[in-house]
Amino acid sequence: MSEEIINNKISAKGAFLKVYEITESVDKMLEQLQLSEYELLKFRNIVSEKRKLEFLGIRIAFKEMFGKELEIRYDVDGKPYLIDNSYDISISHSKKWIAVMAHPTRPVGIDIECRNDKIQKIYKRFLSEMEQKELSNGENTSQLELAWSAKEALFKIIGNQAVDFSKQLRIFPFEAKNQGEIFAEHIPTNKKYELSYIQTSAYSLVYCLA
DSSP: OOHHHHTSEETTTTEEEEEEEOOSOHHHHHTTOOOOHHHHHHHHTOOOHHHHHHHHHHHHHHHHHHSSOOOEEEOTTSOEEETTOOSEEEEEEETTEEEEEEESSSOEEEEEEEOOTTHHHHHHHHSOHHHHHHTGGGOOHHHHHHHHHHHHHHHHHHGGGGOOHHHHEEEOOOOOOSEEEEEEEETTTTEEEEEEEEEOSSEEEEEEEO
C-alpha cells in the first residue's frame, strides 16, 4: 500500500487513514480550524507548545480526511471518540507526525513512531523471550519498531486486557519490508489479529481493523 492510499479511503475494508505532517506554527494551524467552546477551553489549558501542535494537528488531520471538522473527546480510560459517534477512531503521534484512523462500525487501532535506534534498548520489556528469538534477538531494528507499534495498535483496540505487552500480546514471526502484514494474538482470549504496516525513512506505521 502506498502513502498516497494511506491519505484516502481504503475502500476494500471501509476504513479511513491519514498521515499528517506538522509543518506550520500553532497560530497558522489554529487559523485552519473552528474549535468548539469545549475544545477551545481544552486548547487554552495546554501549556506545552508540542502538545498544542499535536492537539491542532490531530484535528486538522481529521478535517482533511473527512472534509469537515469533527469534535473529539476522551473517555475515562483516555480513549478518543467522536462526540457524534459517527466513527470508531484511533490516534497516534510522534514528533512532527500525526496518524489517525476511522471506521463507521469496527474498532480500529493505529500507531506511528519516528524511527531511531533506542528500540534496541527496550525491546525485552515488550517482547517475550520466544518473540525475541523469533525476531532476530534484537538485531533487526525494523522488526522491533514494527512489533512495538503493532502491540500499541492492538492495545488501543483491546484496552486494559492487553496492558502487559510481553505476556498478553503475541507477535508471530514476520519479515520486515517497506510494507506488509503482521499477525498477532491476544493470548488471554486466543483471538487472532491481522495488522498492516508501512515503513518509510521517517516513521513506522502499523494499523489494525478489528
